[in-house]
Amino acid sequence: MTQEQYILAAQPNPLHQRGASVCGAQVYPAVGIYGWRKRCLYFFILLLLVTMIVNLALTIWILKVMNFTPDGMGNLRVTKEGVRLEGVSEFLLPLYVKEIQSRRDSPLILQSDRxxxxxxxxxQGQLTGQLTVGSEMVEAQCQRFEVRSADGERVLFSADEEEISIGTEKLRVTGNEGVVFSHSVETSHVRAEPFQDLKLESPTRTLTLEAPRASCRKDLLLQSSEGEIFLDANTIRLGNIPLGSAVDPLEGAPAGTTYTKQTVYELCACANGKLYLSPAEKGSTCQTTSNFCLWS
Known part of the structure; x- marks a missing residue:
């Protein structure tokens, strides 16, 4: 090899750097990714494809498990009337709603462990009313508490700081110990149940009844086991007391004596407590008219 050929062979080939002209066209060398770079690119493309498939599968699974529908999600349904919950629902954070209603065929249950x-x-956010249902008591805090009838027109029970009002026609107390009042009681009518006795008792103190007029339909029993019954009034009137007649002492039958002009009578009492009138004379005539106790 001559020296000129050696120098030409040692110089870089311009076809590899700038391209060569073949048949008048410019030719450039091929450009691409080869080797380990190509394998990494295919690996990342495959990993991205697998991730997309897994993400799509998880999305479909969540939609299936949560029961997503065009009307809502799970037990939650969005209707024209509002939001509807079916089954048991738990709220971990505060719930703000305008109205809560149950289904027409089932009750509304609010349940809590506490x-x-x-x-x-x-x-202004100030507390005006509170109702607390606990394990030991039910507490209501408000200015006025009312219980109304089914139609909402009559107030059956109301309570405020000033008074407690009971608007029912009959107040029934079924406790064995009755009712205990620490202070005075004002009422227009006290009545016992049918075929039951009405008993007013003060075991350790005095029982005082004050009224301009008192009456009863049947027997009125005044009984004092350890003391006396004291009637204190300017005038005590006993109306409709029967009049006893004289008795023949030999035959024990009415002698037929009448007292048409009698204006003064003696009040007599039988052994059973019944009272009757006997004509007043110089001496007592209750003995002569005592046969009235046997007839009555």
Missing amino acids: NVTVNARND
Whole structure:
């Protein structure tokens, strides 16, 4: 090899750097990714495809498990009337709604492991009413508490700081110990149940009844086991007391004596406590008219 040929062979080939002209066209060398770069690119494309498939599968699984439908999700349904929950629902955070209603064929149940509290607040956020249902008591905190009838027209029970009102036609107390009042009681009518006795008792103190007029339909029994019955009044009137007649001492039958002009009578009492009138004379006539106790 001559020296000129050696120098030409040692110089870089311009076809590999700038391209060569073949038949008048410019030719450039091929450009691409080869080797380990190509394998990494295919691996990342495959990994991205697998991730997309897994993501799509998980999305479909979540939609299936959560029961997503065009009307809502799971037990939650969105209707024209509002939001409807079916089954048991749990709320971990505060719930703000305008109205809560149950289905027409089932009751509304609010359940908690501890107390259930319902609060009412005004525009400033101040507490105006509270109802707490606990394991030991039910507490209501409000300015006025009312219980109304089924139609909502009559107030059956109301309570506020000033008074307690009971608007029912009959107040029934079924306790064995009755009713205990620490202070005075004002009422227009006290009546016992049919075929039951009415008993007013003060075991350790005095029982005082004050009224301008008192009446009863049948027997009125005044009994004192250890003391006396004291009637204190300017005038004590006993109306409709029967009049006893004289008795023939020999035959023990009424002698037929009448007292048409009699104006003064003697008050007599039988052994059973019945009272009757006997004509007043110089001496007592209760003995002569005592046969009235046997007839009555």
